[in-house]
Amino acid sequence: MLDRIRATFESYGFASIETPSVEELEVLLAKGETDKEIYTIERLQADETAGGESRLGLHYDLTVPFARYVAQHFNDLVFPFKRYQMQRVWRGERPQAGRFREFTQCDVDVIGIDNLAVTFDAELAAVAMQALDAIGVSGVTLHISNRKILNGFLMGLGLVEATDRVSVIRAIDAIAKVGADETEAVICLALPGLPNNREIAAKSVLLASIVGPNGSLTERVSALGVEHEELRVGLAELEEVLRHLKFLGTANAVADLSIARGFDYYTGTVYEGRFDDNPGFGSIVAGGRYDDLAGAFINKKLPGVGISIGFSRLFAKLLADKAIDTSKRSPADLLIILPSEERREDMLVKAQALRKRGFKVETYHAPQKIGKQIGYAEKKGIPFVWFPPFDDAGSDEVKDMSSGAQTPADVETWKP
């Protein structure tokens, strides 16, 4: 599955990078207080008197190491810099179903200097959905919005304080879980001093209910009677992203103005991919556009857009749903029987010939009873068993373990 995701990322020209699992603690904490639980590491036999070494921690995501990497290698990179990164990350949270302390993330991002075309926001959405398709995950829709829409909308409603807008955005973020009524109430409570808090709450919830195809978006937002330049820009960007997704043939993506990604530092496009028949499972893929990747490490403005596939969560779900076949205990296509000790050279030479042709081959290690050798293939789920001749006059045969059919075969021409 990871290979297929990787192949999809590379088919769009994203380059692979890997960074150490360990970063200096000050790098991990560079963006200020993090809500991610960090694991620190220490040598068991640390020499207390040595001192002077930086404190180290395991990375809790792939964004911070990527930012450090871009800052460190800035002069060697060609921008727009397109990279993917598939690694384990660690968080010291309480483990539960779908939440692990060690898990694999598949991140794909593109970074520009000073600015980055919004067409990349469409490319990132397309590559993520195509990666899901490549691993046979269907029934997922990518819900897309743009932070500027809700933010501009709230400014249009006179919400001048950024902290107030953040409170509303965070409340909207939970709308899929808690429903429209409770979200509206939460927004009202979050803006106690404002005379029009009821209007803001009601209209925000109406805005968040707008889901659907491109054409009607601007009209449906206009009907709410709120105007603001940032709102207009956000809608235009979202429409451009959707238009490009059509060009790219990405069908399962939809505008959804309830998408806020409230706890992340996105500034434009935001995405969330969810199972259509199981939205409560949460996001399978998520990401968005950010203004500045590596401001903590380098004095350059590096805007980017990225999306992340939560591979371990997805894999655990597929395993639980029995959508992954776990019956095969060997990658082998074939087991070659050893008829007698004298025929070992014949068996090994044939195995190498089949391997050279690209087949995966196990050879049985001892001239035991044929039934026992076949039983080994059966227990390991190896689909074909090869019977070499018992003497130089004999010929080769292959047994198809599923049908039981046994047919003559030649190492240079056999096919499953």
Add this chain to the structure above:
Amino acid sequence: MLDRIRATFESYGFASIETPSVEELEVLLAKGETDKEIYTIERLQADETAGGESRLGLHYDLTVPFARYVAQHFNDLVFPFKRYQMQRVWRGERPQAGRFREFTQCDVDVIGIDNLAVTFDAELAAVAMQALDAIGVSGVTLHISNRKILNGFLMGLGLVEATDRVSVIRAIDAIAKVGADETEAVICLALPGLPNNREIAAKSVLLASIVGPNGSLTERVSALGVEHEELRVGLAELEEVLRHLKFLGTANAVADLSIARGFDYYTGTVYEGRFDDNPGFGSIVAGGRYDDLAGAFINKKLPGVGISIGFSRLFAKLLADKAIDTSKRSPADLLIILPSEERREDMLVKAQALRKRGFKVETYHAPQKIGKQIGYAEKKGIPFVWFPPFDDAGSDEVKDMSSGAQTPADVETWKP
């Protein structure tokens, strides 16, 4: 490179397993005092009052996690159990050239219950050498011996104490580095109370000097005038391994009785692969046969044989030797030019058609000057640039960036 190693392991029917990076500290220390520097991990925001959690550490090799895995999943495994494991490991040693604190190991092992045919010792050697071949590493010879040879030889010389024999084995282990004379002196000093310590030292060094093809081995050892049943068994095993390696077509393997792997707990076959023209670099691959994998975790006798490719060390050497081409900054085969904003749909549709055919394709993001777009391909090392038509009447052309030749092309038929 990792993909190719993996494909080689799977071509012999080894199954992939991955284990967590983190194990309980008592698992990591189960084999008693370790000379490996372990990193422990701890939550930065650990709740001091919680307590009760096991202490955790990062694995320092892939053998201990494998042993824990086999013990834990014993009833689900089919034996002989053939697995490979390619993961990062961590050691808190002082970093230096070719020594990292975080590095990737590629381990391949086969485990039996109670006993395991010596033919697997040949299979493991073959798969390791074939993996090196698959990643283009040549000029490596696998030096093979069997611990029973040196151990039996020393018993035949009357060295009854196991600790004395270990001292000699450890001294022999350094012979390639320090030379025969110093090794002989070290052995004498290590056996001060023994009247025949000079004879033992001299003959051990003579034994260790035996290197060469199969046929002459037993004769050359016999010429030293030492007899012991374990010595006889060790020589027979080594000859069987070499004989099977011939059947498997593994040319670059040689008997070398100086191979001792002195600090590891091997009991039979021992291997070390070294560069022929740079033996001082140390072992690229190493491994051997062990009597009991998981005795610390399960009351079963599980003998095995394994070999490990020190991938990070090897990679660092290849990089330093400029044997790896690092000029390509994108995996893309092609960059498609964007002639104008109006032609974007045409560009994106063509990109998807080429990707469907298996090509890796970048599309340029903005209708900038053609020279700038070509410059991007040049800077990223993308070998071909695709020029879509500027209007519906035009046709597609592809420029080969190395030759400069520009020829008509069609998305359904183009080949590099």
